[in-house]
Amino acid sequence: xxxxxxxEDFYHGQDLSHVPAVTITEGxxxxxxxxxxxxxxxxxxxxxxxxxxxxxxMMVHPLLVGHVAIGQSTIPSQRVLGNLFYEGLVxxxxxxxxxxxxxxxxxxxxxQNKPKEGRAATGMVVLAISVANQDGAPVLDFWRCPMIPxxxxxxxxxxxxxxxxSVNEVSIDEIRSIATYWDQPHFANLAxxxxxxxxxxxxxxxxxxxxxxxxxxLVRLTxxxxxxxxxASRSIYGKRLVYGGHTISIAGSQLARGVPNLVTxxxxxxxxxxxPVFEEDLLSSQVRCLETQPLVHGSLVKLHLETFAxxxxxxxxxxxxxxxxxxxxxxxxxxxxxxxxxxxxxxA
Numbered sequence: 001x002x003x004x005x006x007x008e009d010f011y012h013g014q015d016l017s018h019v020p021a022v023t024i025t026e027g028x029x030x031x032x033x034x035x036x037x038x039x040x041x042x043x044x045x046x047x048x049x050x051x052x053x054x055x056x057x058m059m060v061h062p063l064l065v066g067h068v069a070i071g072q073s074t075i076p077s078q079r080v081l082g083n084l085f086y087e088g089l090v091x092x093x094x095x096x097x098x099x100x101x102x103x104x105x106x107x108x109x110x111x112q113n114k115p116k117e118g119r120a121a122t123g124m125v126v127l128a129i130s131v132a133n134q135d136g137a138p139v140l141d142f143w144r145c146p147m148i149p150x151x152x153x154x155x156x157x158x159x160x161x162x163x164x165x166s167v168n169e170v171s172i173d174e175i176r177s178i179a180t181y182w183d184q185p186h187f188a189n190l191a192x193x194x195x196x197x198x199x200x201x202x203x204x205x206x207x208x209x210x211x212x213x214x215x216x217x218l219v220r221l222t223x224x225x226x227x228x229x230x231x232a233s234r235s236i237y238g239k240r241l242v243y244g245g246h247t248i249s250i251a252g253s254q255l256a257r258g259v260p261n262l263v264t265x266x267x268x269x270x271x272x273x274x275x276p277v278f279e280e281d282l283l284s285s286q287v288r289c290l291e292t293q294p295l296v297h298g299s300l301v302k303l304h305l306e307t308f309a310x311x312x313x314x315x316x317x318x319x320x321x322x323x324x325x326x327x328x329x330x331x332x333x334x335x336x337x338x339x340x341x342x343x344x345x346x347x348a
Contacts (some may be wrong), residue, residue, distance in 0.1 A: 004078035006151035007123035071222030072103035089268035096155035109166030110159035120153035128281035187334035206258035280312025
């Protein structure tokens with residue numbers, strides 16, 4: 001498809017999978033780390049990575065894997081005005097440096113937005129996205145929903161799907177099955193001395209904040225074709241809109257700093273972009289635990305993370321401070337088997 005599609009160009013079952021396969025390189029992982037400084041240890045420490053997987057090649061951070069898959073799926077969303085949600089994302093197996101990702105994208109839902117005076121016609125497109133590696137083994141499945149303009153500002157397409165019915169839910173049995181791969185004893189010391197408890201009654205406020213920088217660089221690194229992220233004239237805000245995955249990675253990095261016993265994120269129940277983000281915004285996050293399922297060496301936890309923006313100088317004057325990300329996901333945490341040890345006293 002040479003011309004970026006408008007909403008009228010989509011139809012149910014449409015296959016939009018003719019995109020380049022992408023091999024994950026050490027350079028890509030280094031660039032990702034430079035952008036976000038994520039402290040998730042198993043993706044930083046080659047020894048831990050080898051203990052988990054038995055392979056010498058380093059495991060790749062799952063959020064980088066997700067960004068590559070999203071970038072591969074952006075042929076249909078080049079004209080995107082905003083990505084409304086991600087749902088049902090599950091990382092079925094780890095990705096290693098040197099692995100090649102092949103992504104398929106299919107249209108499974110279409111809904112035109114209700115007409116509003118003074119606003120050109122738009123619609124929402126639900127995309128089912130599946131990723132396999134070079135051996136054909138499934139890596140990642142998820143659904144996302146970009147909002148796309150109509151070519152005719154007065155268009156009436158008749159598309160009125162129930163978008164909630166277009167999205168499959170990931171079963172807890174599947175998530176538990178994936179978690180057993182990670183449920184190994186290699187984080188025993190981390191769990192014992194560095195574990196953070198996330199309560200259900202009160203959110204854990206993660207103190208360190210992050211200023212949004214290098215937003216177009218992540219877009220280009222992952223072959224994301226959405227024009228609003230690199231061309232301010234294509235944004236409804238008159239400023240480049242930061243790719244939503246950039247916000248997610250900042251939130252994920254803040255989580256890893258605030259909860260050092262986080263091992264990995266396994267599955268996204270839902271991830272909603274509830275407000276725009278712009279370059280130089282200052283982002284902060286808080287997280288609470290919704291559910292815990294104990295495993296042998298750690299815990300499978302369902303977390304609710306919220307991210308807030310304090311507007312920087314690049315934000316439009318119409319943009320207000322407030323919540324920009326509402327993210328519910330399953331993660332694997334190393335559990336603390338005993339309380340933190342008191343510091344030893346040297347009598348000498």
